Amino acid sequence: MSETAPPANRSGPGRVLIAVYAVFALAATARATVQILTDFEAAPLAYLLSALAGVIYIVATVGIARADRTSHLVAMVSCAVELAGVLIVGTLSLVDPAAFPDDTVWSRYGSGYLFIPLVLPVLGLLWLRHVNRLDRARAHAS
Numbered sequence: 138m139s140e141t142a143p144p145a146n147r148s149g150p151g152r153v154l155i156a157v158y159a160v161f162a163l164a165a166t167a168r169a170t171v172q173i174l175t176d177f178e179a180a181p182l183a184y185l186l187s188a189l190a191g192v193i194y195i196v197a198t199v200g201i202a203r204a205d206r207t208s209h210l211v212a213m214v215s216c217a218v219e220l221a222g223v224l225i226v227g228t229l230s231l232v233d234p235a236a237f238p239d240d241t242v243w244s245r246y247g248s249g250y251l252f253i254p255l256v257l258p259v260l261g262l263l264w265l266r267h268v269n270r271l272d273r274a275r276a277h278a279s
Contacts, residue, residue, distance in 0.1 A: 151201070154264050157257065158198040161250075165242045166191030172239070180239035186226055190242040190254070193219045197261060213265050220258035223247055227255070 169188035177184060193215050200212025227246035230237045240249050247254030 151264065151268070154260060155198060155202045157253070158194055158201060158261070161242075161253070161257065162191060162194035162198050164191075165194055168242075180237065183237050183239045183241045183244070186222075186241040186243065190219070190222065193222070197258075201261060201265065209265055209269065213262065216258040216261035216265070219254075220262070223254045223258065 165187055169184055169191050172180075172184040173188060197212050197215035197219060200208045200210075200215055203209075223243040223246055226237075226241055226243035230241070230244040237244055242250060242254050246252060
């Protein structure tokens, strides 16, 4: 009896990526929730963008963690939206700092978070491409 290989998303690098996404999902969502509930009028755009980032991180985390095609498609879209968000908000926060009186997760390309928000969606997209290639190779071999 032969055992099937575990899904690639459950291997070492996949687990690390999922864990980092989960931490960012929790951190961004919790921070934005507190900011919105306690000081929303100070920087509504920044706080709403942080909440959006948190939701996107949650969706990406679940999509990467699950092994089905639909989840991976959702994760790919989430990572692409996340990358666009960090590039757009990062650029706007440098060009017009007054528009962002308080930082978002994506401000200055995520500099407040060691630029992880800039790197994370790229890693997510690369990982999902890798997993898709492995899945196709496994399907072709069987």
